[in-house]
Amino acid sequence: MNKDIRQKIRALTEDMGSVQYEVFRGNNYKPNEFNISEIKALYINDEITEDYNYDGDLNEIVIDKTGFLDSDLVRVEYIYHDFSDKEILGYIEAALTWISIFSYKSKDYDVQDEGYIYPQPDSHTEDLIAIIASILMKPNYSSYSSSSVTVRYPKDISKEKKIERLINKFNTGLGVNTIIDIN
Helix, strand or coil: CCHHHHHHHHHHCCCCCEEEEEEEECCEECCCCCCEEEEEEEEECCEECCCEEEECCCCEEEECCCCCCCCCEEEEEEEECCCCHHHHHHHHHHHHHHHHHCCHHHCCCEECHHHCEECCCCHHHHHHHHHHHHHHHCCCCCEEECCCEEEECCCCCCHHHHHHHHHHHHHHCCCCCEEEECC
16 A cells, blocks of 8 residues: 555554553453554563464454463553554545546546555645545545645535545646645
8 A cells, every 4th residue: 555645544544553562461462552554562471472463354463372371461562553554545545546536637447456546646646645535534634734735624624525625626737835724
């Protein structure tokens, strides 16, 4: 998946990640949080180990250490998000559909294997994709800001109207650093 767009979306939706610590016994464990992006460290009896596997689809940690006992104390530190990478990819695909509907730059973008967008969008278009995905994820926000664009909306406007007006503004062209007030 395009990491830059995903990072922009996480910043726009304020989903930068939270750190969680959990302690358990046994060789398999389901963490309390979902959408884990990184296991920062796993300790068995206060010794760090890499003898484990994490399955994000099952949200399960399995200890693979030789000599591991069910009575051993395991402590895990991980980072989790409100939205999984898979969910964000779905919102990116939805954003690309909106872009296609309103014929932004008369291009059709598509998500290929591994979540890469084809053709590769320029940074301005990446901002548009990220803002649209963010509107779809958190439609009640009244302001979204990327590195080059700030968009402000009235609170009573629908997400569909926000997207339509945003794409129309992008179609007419923007400066390098732009503030867009959508009325």
